[in-house]
Amino acid sequence: MGSIVVVTLPEIINCPVRNLDMRTIIECVPNISEGRDAASIEAIASAVRATAGVRLLDVSSDTSHHRSVLTFVGDAAALRAAVLALFDAALARIDLRTHRGEHPRMGAVDVVPFIPIRGATTEDCVALSRDVGGAIAERFGVPVYLYEDAASAEHRRNLAEVRKGQFEGFAEKMKDPRWGPDFGPAAPHLSAGAVAVGARPFLIAYNINLNTKDLAIADRIAKSIRHVSGGFRYVKAMGVELAERGIVQVSINMTNFRKTPLHRVFECVRSEAARYGVEIVGSEIVGLTPADALFAAAEHYLRLERFSADQVLETKLLQES
Amino acid sequence: MGSIVVVTLPEIINCPVRNLDMRTIIECVPNISEGRDAASIEAIASAVRATAGVRLLDVSSDTSHHRSVLTFVGDAAALRAAVLALFDAALARIDLRTHRGEHPRMGAVDVVPFIPIRGATTEDCVALSRDVGGAIAERFGVPVYLYEDAASAEHRRNLAEVRKGQFEGFAEKMKDPRWGPDFGPAAPHLSAGAVAVGARPFLIAYNINLNTKDLAIADRIAKSIRHVSGGFRYVKAMGVELAERGIVQVSINMTNFRKTPLHRVFECVRSEAARYGVEIVGSEIVGLTPADALFAAAEHYLRLERFSADQVLETKLLQES
Numbered sequence: 001m002g003s004i005v006v007v008t009l010p011e012i013i014n015c016p017v018r019n020l021d022m023r024t025i026i027e028c029v030p031n032i033s034e035g036r037d038a039a040s041i042e043a044i045a046s047a048v049r050a051t052a053g054v055r056l057l058d059v060s061s062d063t064s065h066h067r068s069v070l071t072f073v074g075d076a077a078a079l080r081a082a083v084l085a086l087f088d089a090a091l092a093r094i095d096l097r098t099h100r101g102e103h104p105r106m107g108a109v110d111v112v113p114f115i116p117i118r119g120a121t122t123e124d125c126v127a128l129s130r131d132v133g134g135a136i137a138e139r140f141g142v143p144v145y146l147y148e149d150a151a152s153a154e155h156r157r158n159l160a161e162v163r164k165g166q167f168e169g170f171a172e173k174m175k176d177p178r179w180g181p182d183f184g185p186a187a188p189h190l191s192a193g194a195v196a197v198g199a200r201p202f203l204i205a206y207n208i209n210l211n212t213k214d215l216a217i218a219d220r221i222a223k224s225i226r227h228v229s230g231g232f233r234y235v236k237a238m239g240v241e242l243a244e245r246g247i248v249q250v251s252i253n254m255t256n257f258r259k260t261p262l263h264r265v266f267e268c269v270r271s272e273a274a275r276y277g278v279e280i281v282g283s284e285i286v287g288l289t290p291a292d293a294l295f296a297a298a299e300h301y302l303r304l305e306r307f308s309a310d311q312v313l314e315t316k317l318l319q320e321s
Numbered sequence: 322m323g324s325i326v327v328v329t330l331p332e333i334i335n336c337p338v339r340n341l342d343m344r345t346i347i348e349c350v351p352n353i354s355e356g357r358d359a360a361s362i363e364a365i366a367s368a369v370r371a372t373a374g375v376r377l378l379d380v381s382s383d384t385s386h387h388r389s390v391l392t393f394v395g396d397a398a399a400l401r402a403a404v405l406a407l408f409d410a411a412l413a414r415i416d417l418r419t420h421r422g423e424h425p426r427m428g429a430v431d432v433v434p435f436i437p438i439r440g441a442t443t444e445d446c447v448a449l450s451r452d453v454g455g456a457i458a459e460r461f462g463v464p465v466y467l468y469e470d471a472a473s474a475e476h477r478r479n480l481a482e483v484r485k486g487q488f489e490g491f492a493e494k495m496k497d498p499r500w501g502p503d504f505g506p507a508a509p510h511l512s513a514g515a516v517a518v519g520a521r522p523f524l525i526a527y528n529i530n531l532n533t534k535d536l537a538i539a540d541r542i543a544k545s546i547r548h549v550s551g552g553f554r555y556v557k558a559m560g561v562e563l564a565e566r567g568i569v570q571v572s573i574n575m576t577n578f579r580k581t582p583l584h585r586v587f588e589c590v591r592s593e594a595a596r597y598g599v600e601i602v603g604s605e606i607v608g609l610t611p612a613d614a615l616f617a618a619a620e621h622y623l624r625l626e627r628f629s630a631d632q633v634l635e636t637k638l639l640q641e642s
Contacts, residue, residue, distance in 0.1 A: 025638070057637055073638065117634060209626070266623050282626040291612055291635045297619035302587050305530070305603040313438060314612045316378055317346070317394065318635055
């Protein structure tokens, strides 16, 4: 009757790592409106971690913002499952009716951006946004707004515009026909509000340090490179004082490193600084960068011919996982 | 009596990918003395492919050399198992007594280099060479010579010196007390000869192209950068004519890109070329490079402060596999 069956499955040592397909890497960076209760944050993070084919890389919480940012990667199917699991866990634990924090928000899960990293295009991430957006609306009754590259109209591209009015003003805002949701009900979810889902490029935080104490020079250079004042299309920049080092910095958000590469901005800052008799003492990448951003700089300065990221051993390892 | 037992094991979807520990990546590039019989080559490659924790990246065969090069990666324990499996398969299929090819060789498995890529040091690879060398000698009765960074004496560092005499001359060579093996019997294996096992840095094949037809200039620049004639410690170089493009090339082997980086050699060639009124039109990496070699170039030219490869998204993915 009772018997012990020992089964050795060759699949156990040959299975892919939790189905992670490393040829396709999309990053997902949802912001949730919970930054204080560690148990809730961990429960929500666990829902992502437990999803097959997904790797959770980081969870950062801010208590004054009362907000957390989760960073995870996977392919489209895996991320879809992870985002739905995250919603399930978040909606059970977050009630915006009692939520107060410094950061503007319209949803319990406030924003879900998809970012193509490797083997996936912007179009893939737009399609994924639509797919996931539809599923969120259907399963949770939360109205979904597609934004950035996934936006269904130009005035809905900018996240700040979409979020304007915040949770407390959203029932009113949604009465405006220009602000009907892309998916889901015509009114906000009672406790979870609404969510923005979209596709955008990877953002690199990049700073360039100058050997001067004169903040005005950093400001002028920032102005010369940023899009809004006539500079590079995918650059946001401002001057910052580094008092402890006695120097100033051009602090930059590179919003699309493939179209506006690091080295082009670096050389432009070098040239603008020289006009004031100032030199670059160093630059700095804050946080993460895709390898391609650094390969592009090496390719530029070494004048590499016929270079492909496939020649990089580690890329090959990721591809053939 | 006969009954079907269905077992669902949660481990199946949670197991690591064939135990591949991506935090430690050592490359192994054995050269085997079989480059003609596809079935034999495939059988030997299969033995590697079937080893848990190892990823076979490439198999290149040369019929005139009658030799194949396998490239695979894994951690120390996995590579040990893979090399022993490779020996088992190779010794059953290769008999040097009837082997004729253009490339010098002393063994059925001729040479087994271990190359630290990530999370492993030269010392780790030296220890692995000793461990694997001992196991080869014990299990297969093949005499083992440690070479390069693993060499037990200075005169045994250089592979060409170790191999001198080749299979046909090895019984005689081994009578010289300076050429006793590090492990195993005092005479060559009847059909499999002897094997060199060792540790060395990754070799990058790197070419720099000049806008001149004058081969003498490429030769002179090659001479100025190569170690043997007074140049960089880890550079081998020669001038080459690219007739179809009407230019010349400085063709370089970078034998240790961490100690002699690409960008330093590039800048030196640029300066030497300028002395002849010649410019670099481009450079080229042939085959694979570790990502770190390109990160170092980006770090140099962008003057990056506090840069770490851990800031690269793909590196993080490899680390957390």
